[in-house]
Amino acid sequence: MDHEYILELNHITKTFSGVTVLNDVSLRVRRGTVMGLMGENGAGKSTLMKILQGIYMPTQGEVIFDGKQLKVSNINQALLAGISMIHQEMSPIPDMTVAENIFIGREPDTKFGFVDEKELNAKAEALLKDLNLNFSADTKMRKLTIANMQMVEIAKAISFQSKLIIMDEPTSAITDREVENLFRIIRRLKEKGVTIIYISHKMDEIFKITDEITVLRDGCNAGYGYSKDLTQDSLIKMMVGRTLNDLFPKTVVDIGEEVLRVEGLTLGKYFHDISFSVKKGEIVGFSGLVGAGRSEVMETLYGLRHAESGKIIINGKEVKIKNPHDAIAAGIGFLTEDRKASGIFGPLGITDNIVMPSLGRFQKLGLIKGKRLVSESARMKQELNIKATSLAQKIQFLSGGNQQKALIARWLMNNPQILIVDEPTRGIDVNAKAEIHKKLGELVKEGKAVIMISSEMPEIISMSDRIYVMHEGEMTGELQREEISQERIALLASLTKEQLEACKIKSQGETDYVK
């Protein structure tokens, strides 16, 4: 009784405490095919996949897997039911062998109840051989390349007799040759009747490997088609076809002289030959996919990483920035991407959190001028409308939005001439978001410059005066205010420089995506 569709998701709706993340999403996947799943960050792809893995329960709708209603409530049950997922970020146990990683928790026993090493290795070896892999089952995971770790994950999925394997951005960290190998394995799996859901942002790959493509946008079905019938243009339109709302007001500001110029900044595997400039009164956006190297460029500019080559010029003078202390002295502030990991001091009060980079200003005879410190923090708290019981309240007990506002306050107090903000409004509520946007607008009005990294299209489009787009460590384009559109950004973000060149030659004059 083989059903044509291995998986049918019918009218799935998922809400989290009142917020609808998936709205009436349907998806049908044919047995033994590769279904591409695309959509911007936050479109609902991962929520949908988590429902398949039993991590979330759908609020409404049904999941039919292999002809039966799917009833799983955790990853293990999903594995046993035949659904595996290969994550973008794998978490192998580095000091255990390949065989141990594959069969962890279900090692074959000897008759005395110990682990049967021989049997374990033999079973793993058979799996590896089946996939034509050239390393042995007793290799330590630590010694494998990322691509090979991925292969181990696939071997593990096969060992569970998975009928459906979900691959989330499987090529984000592997080389072109390794991609070819992965595709070879995928085709082989197809022959064996295994079905693949392939999540990716990369256009060329998705056309190469998938049979059908489904696009999600803002938690809804946004498009579907056979890969052979679709084009890059039509896919991009499906992904971004949304009207911009006016949540992000942009204040018009006179643009002044150049305050920062970066020339040919290069850092090994992260990015190379990055050049850009920022003027007073400008908000300069940096767009690109996750992993394009945007954050790494900013971390280098700020002295958290060290460039191999390139120049940083501030107000016409070349500066050497060895560490964040130098960066702050040169007039740069940096609101990092990960609030919890590198932003807040959880157990410290709001005042201490705000003042940390500006301590030097409150010094007298080696001691801190407490009164002025408190009055200035109080002013900041009011100005940014930070909701807290007192200035001494530990920041870890504030909401994400209020924590973020406190971190903005930190840099307003420090008063840098260039403020870098990395995903400034990720995961915070609408009101806090609007307030932060307003503050950034005021800042450039005062003649400061802001560099903004954001993966949220509406935010970066409405806030930026200019946008630089990066793809896999390369600068692929610069868009002036009047040239900015979601389609152009999406195209520049998803192709390499060479692919863009090819694109340009092919479509002479037809499209103006590439300048």
Next chain:
Amino acid sequence: MLNKRLKSFFSDYSIIIIFAAMVLILAMIKPQFIGPSNIISMVRQVSLIGILSMGMMLVIINGGVDLSGGAQIALASVVCSVFAQEMNNNLFLAILCPILVGLFCGLINGFLITIPKIPAFIATLGVTNIAKGMALLFCNGQPIQVVNETILWLGSYRIGGGAWAMPVLILIFLLCAVLNHILLTKSHFGKKVFALGGNEQAARVCGISVERTRMIVYLLISVYAAISGILISGRVGAGATSNGVEYHLDAIASCVIGGVSMKGGVGNVLGVAIGVLIIGALQNGLNIMGVSPYWQQICKGLIIIIAVVMDTIKKGGGE
């Protein structure tokens, strides 16, 4: 409003209330417990631990731990007595050399923890043995009798008369506590120590030199250990390798009882000082009641565990 205030008072100062309750109970069982001479002797008993605790709290707030504190006290005590003995009596060297030797130990700790980034637990464990070995070398394994008047005065004399005559030892402990309080709450350095323990990566982003700050923290605890070591020589009248060699355990316990978070970023001097007094009151009270030293150990262990469990519950689970 009053209720809320009272509530926050109880949660902020729960440690004071526990201490007060403990004193009350001990006083009810044995009234001589709160007699002036007993109180003085009790505080004097823990002053040396208290001085080390001041350094220990800096280390723990910065996100580390220093197991070598006790061994450094022993080393400082021996080095001090080398220059305070019959044959070789020089006050200046008897104070300077222990501090220099202490700074040397602190430098090794700080270096290992900041440059090769060895975990503090391991680095200071190594230095513990080095310090113990150096102490044995300096005194050839034999206690050295201290004759220097000033060292003896510092360790065992009292100022003033009557029942409340104040031992110099307690005054030095108080002085250290006040300085430490100012350092932690009023100086840049103090803010940086808290920042480091609160979130090292964020501290770096805020332009704080993580390595330099951490290095100074380990140098400071070594200075506190050296002071404690000099005083213990004066207190017992001899420098010996067994002097204060386990004080770091009581110092860590005092910090934890006093509300310093082992995860870093949290703590205040008043809490730690009371933590020290709780350890003292426990030892002293049980002594007066004639409880065997064996049981005293068990009680101390229980108090430490109860203090931490209560603190964890107060903060709402394992957070």
